[in-house]
Amino acid sequence: MLRKSTLLTAVSALAALWTVAAAAQDKVVNVYNWSDYIDDTILADFTKETGIKVVYDVFDSNEILETKLLAGGTGYDVVVPSGAFLSRQIEAGVFQKLDKAKLPNISNMWDVVATQTAKYDPDNAYSVNYMWGTTGIGYNVKKVKEVLGVDKIDSWKTIFDPAAMAKLNECGVYMLDAPQEIIPTALNYLGLNPDSRDQAEIAKAEEILLAIRPFVRKFHSSEYINALANGDICLAVGWSGDMFQARDRAAEADQGVEIAYVIPNEGAEMWFDQLAIPADAKHVDEAHAFINYIMKPEVAAKASNYVFYANGNKASQAVLDKEVLDDPSIYPDEATMAKLFITLPYDSKTQRIITRTWTKIVSGQ
Amino acid sequence: MSTATLTSSNAPAPADVKPTLLNALTSRLVIIVPYVWLVLFFLVPFLIVFKISLSQTAIAMPPYAPTFTLGDGIAAFFSNLRQLSFENYLWLTEDALYFNAYVSSVVIAGISTFLALLIGFPIAYGMARAPLTIRPLLLMLVILPFWTSFLIRVYAWIGILKPEGLLNQFLIWTGLIDQPLIILNTHSAIFIGIVYSYLPFMVLPLYSTLEKMDFSLIEAAQDLGCTPTRAFWKITFPLALPGVVAGCLLVFIPATGEFVIPDLLGGSQTLMIGKTLWNEFFSNRDWPVSSAVAVILLLLLVVPIMIFQQAQAKAQEQGR
Structure with a gap:
């Protein structure tokens, strides 16, 4: 019995290899x-x-992508790291420079975003923007009103005030498992430099995070979409577009769950997901063709209309759904834009402090 | 066993079985194959991990230095060799995090193993005493969950255990509770997940020892005045001991290094060595320290188990 099934597995694995070899042509x-x-x-x-043909595969954390890239030989031709990670990966020699001659649609890109991304990727030599967004608060409007008695949340105080969090604890709070997003957010709330590398300042962020830690049900970077949409939790700190997906899934399910997203008054972290080509990619021409296709105004608009993230494509704004373009939590107005901040990659010593701090916050150890 | 086969081929053989060169070669080959397997798929990878644990991190591909390549000259090889150090192991002793993670993993795995034994023993016992005709069916039922992906089965527990999940809905419907129990994202959920996932590994070895047991021994014990409980502890349990040990090891070892179940079902406060390893590897990009964590984990698990097995083998020999 067992031997038979092993044989079957081996045969099907061989068959799969055969198909892959055929597809390579x-x-x-x-x-x-x-x-x-x-x-x-x-x-x-x-x-x-x-x-x-597109072979499409997905990840849910920069860390997983980075580890694969650093090990090399991933077989991927186009990957989508976020700014600070991209920057360090360029330094490690993970990517090849883009051949701009093969990317005529690059003229559609938005200079405002390109200036920001150039801080990670000088001259944007290795990458173009896919989407950008913010890290803010998504919440279940009805439950938050029940628990806190407010119609809407507009400040990070809701998160960093242990008294408010103790009440929210009843209905559940999730937070991103992403130290490089949450620690800068805490620093920003304290009025400190969100991109600080000062150990004493990071310790202050740790202190306020530890105070609210008992009231966070889970730290996770993707489960909150479903948890919010199903009404399992009432609040999550996470990425803007994910909150809109939760909002849409909740609306589809029609169970009376209403989700809202806010960029709080104190500002929020702004991040960029960049399309890049690994140095060892086997299908370089096809990768350029794919990136060029994504930069078509109508394609970029279609992508944004679906995922509710802003893109770095100026020309796409003419064809974007009004609902997306006019939503200040997706395309923030200038006043909000001025309050957004970015963070640059940590050196390895700071990285260790950040991760250690995070482990202490998350596990209490 | 191996020496027995070898000497028998040298000894004067009975007339009908002529030892040929081919026979001797085959018997040698049979012994060599598992060793080649162990060297290729255990020793070599382990040495690579051990070597990485002596390196330092670097912003490069792969993210550590030095890297040895076959094209290096001898001088380069020795200069690389001199760069290796045990620094990362010292680092592990400086932060209580690692020690706590090891202890907490062993405790969680230990409790789960005990629970799996408590649940698995009656199942295996029932199977072994079931009529011969339905035993294959029962065995099949134990193996059946393997036909579904492990990941999907663990995910299904999220649906069962969550506050609005099946279990809470059922309990509220029966009127036993009026507030949903918070089970998901707690230690209890991890125990449920591990016990559920590894139960077949406990049941199967127990079943195979219990099945071979001569149940007339129990009748004899009872005839001689043993209560059923006493008969169980005096006869059944000692005879099932090899199965108990095998089952416990099969559950305990993978449960200690478990990552998926605590990640999906456990809360963030659960500290386990699998997660610590993940953090070092992915968040810190520190392959050397994560390799050191892995090497220590291996030593912590393998060495006591080897000592235990040796002691058991000795005890068995003395018992004979």
């Missing part, structure tokens, strides 16, 4: 992107237009 591009981050019809349309 066709034109193909291997894309590794964030989970829930694209309208699938874009991939189908791309194949229809160019004849290039």
Whole structure:
């Protein structure tokens, strides 16, 4: 019995290898992107237009992507790291420079975003922007009103005040398991430099996070979408677009759950997810074709309409849904924009302090 | 066993079985294959991990230095060799985090193993005493969950245990509770997950020892005045001991290094060595320290188990 099933597995594995080998002769591009981050019809349309098959795979944390990239030989042709990670990966020699001659649509890109991303990738030599967004608060409007008695949340005080969190604890709070987002947010709330490397300042952030730690049900970077949408929790600190996806899923389910997202008054972290090509990519031409396709105004607009994140494509704004473009929590107005901050990659010593601090916050050890 | 086969081929053989060169070669090959397997898939990877644990981190691909390549000259090899150090092991002793993570993993795995034994023993016993005709069916039922992906089965527990999940809905419906129990994201959820996932590994070895047991021994014990409980502890349990040990090891060892179950079902406060390793590897990009954590974990698990097995083998020999 057992031997038979092993044999079967071996045969099917061989068969799978065979198909992969056959597919290699066709034109193909291997894309590794964030989970829930694209309208699938874009991939189908791309194949229809160019004849290039898309093999699409997903991750839910920069750490996983980075470890794969640093090990090398990932087999991916297009990957989507966020700013600070991209910057360090460029230094490690993970990526190849983009051939701008193969990317005519780059003229559609938005200079405001390009100036910001150049802080991670000088001259934007290695990457172009896919989406950008903020790290803020998503909440269940009805439950928060029940528990806190307020119609809307507009300050980080709700998160960093233990008394408010103790009340929210009843209905559940999730927080991103991403130290490089939450610690800067805490520093910003304290009025300190969010990008601080000062150990004493990081210790202050640790202190206020430890005070609210007992009231956080879970630190996780993707489960909060469903948890919010299903009404399992009433508040989450997470990425803007994820909150809108939760809002949409809740609306579809029609169980009376209403989700709202806010960039609090004190400001929030702004982040950029960048399309880049690994140095050891096997399908470089196809990768360029894919990136160029994504930079078409109507494609970028379609992507944003689906995931509710702002993109770095100026020309796409003409064709974007009004609902997306006019939403200040997706495309913030200038006053809010001025309050957003970015963080640069940590050196390895600071990284260790940040991770250690985070472990202490998350596990209480 | 191996020496027995070898000497028998040298000894004057009975007339009908002629030892040929081919026979001797085959018997040697049979012994060599597992060793080759162990060297290729255990020793070599372990040495690579051990070597990385002596390196330092670097912003490079792969993210540590030095790296040895086959093309290096001898001088380069020795200069690389001199860069290796035990610094990372010292680092592990400086921060109580690692020690606590090891202890907490062992405690969680230990409790889970005990619970799995408590639940698994009656199941295996029932199976072994079931009519011969339905035993294959029962065995099949124990193995059946393996036909579904492990990940999906663990995910299903989220649906069962969450505050609005099946279990709470049921308990509220029966009127036993009026507030949903918070089970998901606690230690209890981890125990449930580990016991559920590893129960077949406990039941199968127990079943195979209990099945071979001569149940007339119990009748004899009872005839001689043993109460059923006493008969169990005097006869059944000692005879099932090899199965108990095998089952416990099969559950305890993977449970100690478990990452998926605590990550999905456990709360963030659960500190386990799998998570610590993950953090070092992914968040800190510190492959050398995570390798050191892995090497220590291996020593912590393998060495006591080897000592235990040796002691058991000795005890068995003396018993004979």
